[in-house]
Every structure is written in C-alpha cells, then in structure tokens.
Amino acid sequence: MSHPAVSVPTRTTLRNVAREMAEYGVGSVLVTEGGALRGIVTDRDLVVHALAKGLDMDEMVDAVMSSPVITVSVTDDIHEAYRTFRRTGVRRLPVLDGDRIVGVLTVDDVLIDVFQRLADLLGPVAWSVLEEPPGPPRRTHVRMRPD
Numbered sequence: 434m435s436h437p438a439v440s441v442p443t444r445t446t447l448r449n450v451a452r453e454m455a456e457y458g459v460g461s462v463l464v465t466e467g468g469a470l471r472g473i474v475t476d477r478d479l480v481v482h483a484l485a486k487g488l489d490m491d492e493m494v495d496a497v498m499s500s501p502v503i504t505v506s507v508t509d510d511i512h513e514a515y516r517t518f519r520r521t522g523v524r525r526l527p528v529l530d531g532d533r534i535v536g537v538l539t540v541d542d543v544l545i546d547v548f549q550r551l552a553d554l555l556g557p558v559a560w561s562v563l564e565e566p567p568g569p570p571r572r573t574h575v576r577m578r579p580d
Contacts, residue, residue, distance in 0.1 A: 436536030436537075438527060439462045441453055441463075441464060442465060443465070446491050447488065447489075447492050447493075447494060448490040448491060450479065450494050454479075463527055463534060471498070471500060472494070472495065472499055472500035472502060475499075503523050506530070514526060514538055515543065518543065525538070525540075526539075
C-alpha cells in the first residue's frame with residue numbers, strides 16, 4: 434500500500450485536488466474532515482464528473498467525491514482486499530486502523546505483489562530447466578540460396 438495517503442479537507446477546490454494529485458503523483462486523494470474519512474476523489478472523477486460536466490475548478494471537492502468510501506482494515510488479510518476489489522469494482526481501497534487512515538491499497542499494488550510472488554515461485558523452476566543462465570542471443574548463420 435501507499436502510505437501516508439494523500440488527503441485534503443472537504444473545503445478544497447477541484448483545482449487544488451488536481452494540484453495535489455500532480456504534486457504527489459497519485460490517482461486519488463482522500464477527503465477528510467477533522468481527521469475522519471468523508472470521501473475519495475479519483476483522477477477519473479475529475480474528468481468524468483467535473484471536466485466533462487463543465488464544473489468550475491473552484492467548485493468544492495464534495496461536488497465530485499465518492500461517499501461513503503469502501504475501505505479495508507489494517508488487520509484484514511490480502512485475500513479480504515482481493516474479495517473487496519472483486520465485489521465492488523473499485524481500484525483503490527483506503528486502509529484504516531480503526532478510524533485512522535494509514536494508507537491506500539490499489540489494484541496496481543496487488544498486481545505487483547502477485548507478479549513478485551509468481552517470479553519467486555517460478556524462478557527456481559525456470560533455472561532448473563535451463564542448461565545455462567540466459568545471455569545475449571546466439572547468432573546463427575543462415576546460408577541463403579542464390580536465386
């Protein structure tokens with residue numbers, strides 16, 4: 434998961450939300466009020482719900498944020514996160530420790546973990562099949578027949 438999560442207060446303009454996303458290189462920000470999670474805004478929300486509908490960029494974030502937010506607990510195992518992603522179709526899950534936000538788990542985070550585990554699993558198998566470690570491609574000479 435990414436931590437700490439990028440968050441903005443509920444009285445933040447869409448312009449400032451976009452700036453936060455750009456500055457931190459994230460595709461979503463959490464919307465908080467008094468430290469409590471109130472919503473989430475994604476880059477897609479900014480395009481589909483703000484830009485495409487002609488909202489003013491000085492409009493407040495609550496005009497496009499999703500609420501209530503689907504979350505997972507810091508004590509949940511990764512399988513619960515998989516089920517939540519699959520069941521809900523969201524791509525980002527804020528991770529909470531009680532009411533405290535500790536990070537954001539994304540589908541990309543999960544995919545990277547899966548690929549790393551797969552590489553760890555298949556690495557020894559692949560090496561046992563190879564006669565020698567991979568190197569530069571071997572050059573083979575092909576004799577061309579004259580026409």
